[in-house]
Amino acid sequence: MPSLLLVVFILQFLLHIINTVGATTVDELLWILYNKFPTPTSSSARKAQSLKKEVVRLKRELGAVSAQDDFARWAKLQRQHDKAMADFQKSDNSIRTHRQTFTSAVSTLRWLGTQGLRFVLQFWFSKSPMFWIPQDWVPYYVEWLLSFPRAPLGSVSINIWGIACASMIALVGEALTATYVLATRKPLPVGEKAGQPMAFEAKPQQAQEPKKEL
Incomplete structure (x- = not known):
């Protein structure tokens, strides 16, 4: 039987694919x-x-x-x-x-x-711990949040584990998309993008007047 951790991760991955496609x-x-x-x-x-x-x-x-x-x-x-x-x-x-x-x-x-x-x-599995965190590793209020809503204190609940999986999958998906865009598109030099003015206009260098000798 597959681990419940893996089942929740695969479920969140399928939801991400359906929502994306x-x-x-x-x-x-x-x-x-x-x-x-x-x-x-x-x-x-x-x-x-x-x-x-x-x-x-x-x-x-x-x-x-x-x-x-x-x-x-x-x-x-x-x-x-x-x-x-x-x-x-x-x-x-x-x-x-x-x-x-x-x-x-x-x-x-x-x-x-x-x-x-x-x-x-x-x-x-609302009362079942996904896994336990080390004792005194995080403050009490963090332990309470990780065990929300009904998992034993000091453990990670299935709800929090699902949220963590969904967030990580979304971040990895955005990172892969950004990497693909950067790898397939040639960036333009600064100031040469269409429709975007340069940050500043170059002013012609003024000719220096010769110093007058007293």
Whole structure:
């Protein structure tokens, strides 16, 4: 059985990913992955995707043909485009209901597996110490805060451990993002950034007047 410390850390990591990427993006990726397997909607989804590509292709060809110079070809492409669009809308409408059901089920399972599981763990293990801190290592009020709300005094509660994990994951994520930005973008010299004036204007050096000899 995995350690409760590790379970809470993984749970906070998953919550951070979902909050960073977005629930809608996660649902979209899961829907695409779901249709990669032999599911009831996989064939319909592949057909709708193929029809969508066909509609886009015909739309481009239609835009490249002049209705005045080559009306026969333009009319043929228009009929093909209208037929492909009608087939795509029919196929897309047939799987729209299945997708709404899938998204609703995924959203429920995602909440139960993350937020719901976190609430259950915090309630069930509210009196259990995650780990103990050395005696007289921190003041009394710090011990009380670390054991909040119902863990034994001198220990770290599951609530505080979850907050610590979430904070550390957020800090590491921001550090990695900043490192990536600094590594992939070439910094501009000071004063050459677009739209930003220099800190001060250089004044021409005044010519020194020759000293008059008495």
